[in-house]
Amino acid sequence: MFMMFRVSDIKQFVFCPRYVYFTYVQPVPKAPTPTMEHARTLHDEHNAREKRRGFAAYGLVEGSRHYHVPVYAEKLGLRGKIDLVIDAEAPNANGQRYYPVECKDTASGVRNNFKYQLAAYAMALEEVTGTPVHKAFLYIIPEKRAHNVPITEGLRTHIRRMLTMMRTMVEREIFPEPRSRARCFSCEMRRYCNDLDDASGAFEESPAQAKRLVDCF
Numbered sequence: 001m002f003m004m005f006r007v008s009d010i011k012q013f014v015f016c017p018r019y020v021y022f023t024y025v026q027p028v029p030k031a032p033t034p035t036m037e038h039a040r041t042l043h044d045e046h047n048a049r050e051k052r053r054g055f056a057a058y059g060l061v062e063g064s065r066h067y068h069v070p071v072y073a074e075k076l077g078l079r080g081k082i083d084l085v086i087d088a089e090a091p092n093a094n095g096q097r098y099y100p101v102e103c104k105d106t107a108s109g110v111r112n113n114f115k116y117q118l119a120a121y122a123m124a125l126e127e128v129t130g131t132p133v134h135k136a137f138l139y140i141i142p143e144k145r146a147h148n149v150p151i152t153e154g155l156r157t158h159i160r161r162m163l164t165m166m167r168t169m170v171e172r173e174i175f176p177e178p179r180s181r182a183r184c185f186s187c188e189m190r191r192y193c194n195d196l197d198d199a200s201g202a203f204e205e206s207p208a209q210a211k212r213l214v215d216c217f
């Protein structure tokens with residue numbers, strides 16, 4: 001059996017692999033930032049409003065909503081809690097009955113890291129329900145719009161590759177390179193990354209680092 005990661009670890013890994021290192025290899029205390037707490041409140045408010053809407057935004061005629069659905073996919077090695085799962089009550093022509101929805105409060109639209117997180121939830125939902133998930137949704141709160149995200153083979157491969165990299169890093173206790181040092185400024189882990197030095201200009205992303213990023217993904 002694979003070691004279990006949380007779906008949110010994928011998002012953190014995309015932000016910076018060290019975040020995952022500081023969760024599983026050398027755990028350090030993490031406190032929710034004010035931004036995270038604000039996002040949680042917005043989610044709750046959004047869910048209260050969402051309950052009153054129909055299913056047309058998701059291209060469905062009817063269904064039922066299930067909030068904060070826990071998933072535990074042992075074969076994949078992923079666990080988490082899905083913001084919203086719509087149960088269409090019956091499978092469509094492609095065999096899909098369940099539709100995962102992730103809600104994001106963002107002004108930057110559908111970003112790749114959101115898609116990775118959603119794809120990971122979709123794959124975990126497939127494993128626990130034994131039914132295919134070809135389509136999922138990102139609900140962008142400021143836009144009040146549900147974006148259809150096809151769960152492509154490319155996205156699935158990407159998730160599996162990331163999980164392999166995360167497992168390798170944890171099992172071999174590899175201290176990874178930062179994804180981009182420009183991100184360190186807003187990172188709550190900054191006090192633990194002792195090799196970073198503001199005065200040395202270490203926060204600037206070098207062409208070599210940028211290339212490693214591209215090679216990695």
Ligand code: SF4
Binds near residue numbers: 183187
């Ligand atoms: S401070 Fe920088 S290197 Fe350290 S975890 Fe955060 S983003 Fe990564």
